[in-house]
Amino acid sequence: MTTVQKIKDIEEEMAKTQKNKATEYHLGQLKAKLAKLRRELITPSGSGGGGPGIGFDVARTGVASVGFIGFPSVGKSTLMSGLTGTVSEAASYEFTTLTTVPGTMTYNGARLQILDLPGIIQGAKDGKGRGKQVIAVARTCNLIFIVLDVLKPLVDLKILTDELEGFGIRLNKQPPRITVKKKETGGIQIINTVPLTKIDAGEIKAVLQEYRMTSCTVTIHEPDATVEDFIDVVEGNRVYVPAVVVLNKIDAISIEEIDLLYKIPNSVPISSKLWLNIDDELKEVMWKKLDLVRVYTKPKGKQPDYTQPVVLRRSKCTVSAFCDSIHKDIKRDFKNAMVYGTSAKHSRGQKVGLDHVLEDEDIITLFKK
Numbered sequence: 001m002t003t004v005q006k007i008k009d010i011e012e013e014m015a016k017t018q019k020n021k022a023t024e025y026h027l028g029q030l031k032a033k034l035a036k037l038r039r040e041l042i043t044p045s046g047s048g049g050g051g052p053g054i055g056f057d058v059a060r061t062g063v064a065s066v067g068f069i070g071f072p073s074v075g076k077s078t079l080m081s082g083l084t085g086t087v088s089e090a091a092s093y094e095f096t097t098l099t100t101v102p103g104t105m106t107y108n109g110a111r112l113q114i115l116d117l118p119g120i121i122q123g124a125k126d127g128k129g130r131g132k133q134v135i136a137v138a139r140t141c142n143l144i145f146i147v148l149d150v151l152k153p154l155v156d157l158k159i160l161t162d163e164l165e166g167f168g169i170r171l172n173k174q175p176p177r178i179t180v181k182k183k184e185t186g187g188i189q190i191i192n193t194v195p196l197t198k199i200d201a202g203e204i205k206a207v208l209q210e211y212r213m214t215s216c217t218v219t220i221h222e223p224d225a226t227v228e229d230f231i232d233v234v235e236g237n238r239v240y241v242p243a244v245v246v247l248n249k250i251d252a253i254s255i256e257e258i259d260l261l262y263k264i265p266n267s268v269p270i271s272s273k274l275w276l277n278i279d280d281e282l283k284e285v286m287w288k289k290l291d292l293v294r295v296y297t298k299p300k301g302k303q304p305d306y307t308q309p310v311v312l313r314r315s316k317c318t319v320s321a322f323c324d325s326i327h328k329d330i331k332r333d334f335k336n337a338m339v340y341g342t343s344a345k346h347s348r349g350q351k352v353g354l355d356h357v358l359e360d361e362d363i364i365t366l367f368k369k
C-alpha cells in the first residue's frame with residue numbers, strides 16, 4: 001500500500017470515529033500516525049542525483065523573502081513583475097511559470113526577494129504536479145502570499161491552506177508553548193500552567209506511545225492547546241510563517257462584492273492588472289507581516305543616516321547581528337555601542353553590548369576598542 005493510500009485510510013477512519021472519552025486515545029493515536037506518514041511523504045526519498053533535497057535551486061538574496069503560492073492563472077507573475085520590474089512571463093494559459101523566478105524589490109530601505117512560483121494543484125502535498133517542489137520553497141520563505149482569484153476565493157483558500165499545512169507549514173501562527181523533554185526512566189509526567197481545554201492526558205499519552213516515547217516530561221503553557229499542536233511539537237520540523245491572502249482581479253467584480261471580501265482574515269483585495277490597492281495597501285501589509293527591524297547608523301558626532309538603514313529580521317536583531325550584517329570583521333574591534341530609540345532604557349540613549357536586542361528605527365553608534 002502506498003503512503004498516500006495509508007493516509008487516506010486513516011483519514012477515513014478518523015472521519016468515522018466520533019470524538020468522546022472512549023475514543024480519545026484512539027484518535028490521538030491516529031493523528032500521530034497521520035503526522036508520521038505525512039513526514040514520510042515530504043521527506044526527500046533520495047532518488048535521483050542526491051541533490052540538496054526537494055525544491056528549486058534559487059540563489060537567495062535580500063534580508064527576507066516573499067513566496068507566491070496559488071493556483072495557475074490567478075495572476076502571480078503579473079503581480080511579481082509589477083513589484084520587482086523582473087519580467088516573469090504572464091499569460092492566459094495555465095502553468096505559464098514552470099520554475100521559481102526570483103526578483104527583488106526595495107521597500108522602506110529593505111531589499112526583499114520575491115519568489116514567483118509555479119501554480120500548484122490540489123494534491124500537491126501528496127506528490128501531484130510540481131506542488132511538492134513549490135511548497136518546499138514556500139517553507140523557506142519569510143512570508144507567503146496566498147494569491148487567489150476573487151471569483152472563487154474561499155474554496156481555493158481552504159485547499160491551499162491544507163496543502164501548506166500538510167507540508168508542515170503553519171500560517172499566521174506562533175509555535176505552541178509546549179515542551180517535551182525526554183528522560184531515561186520515570187514514565188510520563190504532564191505539567192500544565194494553563195487549564196487543558198482541548199487536549200487531555202489520554203490523548204497526550206496516545207501520541208507519545210505512537211512515537212515510542214515512554215519517559216518524558218511534557219510542559220504545556222499554551223492556552224487551548226490541541227492534539228495537533230502537541231504533535232507539531234513532537235514532530236519538531238514545523239515552520240511558522242506569516243501569510244497574506246492576496247485577492248487578485250478585483251477589477252472583474254463589483255464594489256459590493258469587494259466589501260464582502262474584506263471579511264477574510266489577513267486579506268488584501270488587489271488588481272495586479274490595473275495596479276489597484278498595491279502600493280498603498282498590499283505593500284504596507286507585507287511590511288507589517290515581515291516584522292523587520294530598521295537600524296540607522298549614527299557616526300560619532302554626526303547626524304544619523306536615515307537614507308540607508310541596516311535591516312534585520314526580528315529573530316536576529318541583536319547588536320551582534322547588526323555588526324555582522326555590515327562586515328564580518330567589525331566585531332573584532334567592538335568595545336560597546338550607544339543606542340537611541342525604543343530599545344534604549346533612557347531617552348538620552350543607552351550604552352550596550354553585543355547581546356542587546358534592537359528595535360525598529362533604533363539609532364546606533366559603534367565604539368571601537
Ligand SMILES: Nc1nc2c(ncn2[C@@H]2O[C@H](COP(=O)(O)OP(=O)(O)OP(=O)(O)O)[C@@H](O)[C@H]2O)c(=O)[nH]1
Nearest residue numbers: 073074075076077078090091095096097119272273
Ligand atoms: N482581470 C484581471 N486579469 C488579470 C489580473 N492579473 C492577471 N490577470 C490575467 O490573468 C492571466 C494569468 O496571469 P499570470 O500572471 O500569468 O498568472 P500566474 O498565476 O502567474 O499563472 P501560472 O504561472 O500559470 O501559475 C493573464 O492573462 C493576466 O493578464 C487582474 O488583476 N485582473
Ligand SMILES: [Mg+2]
Nearest residue numbers: 076077096097
Ligand atoms: Mg506565473
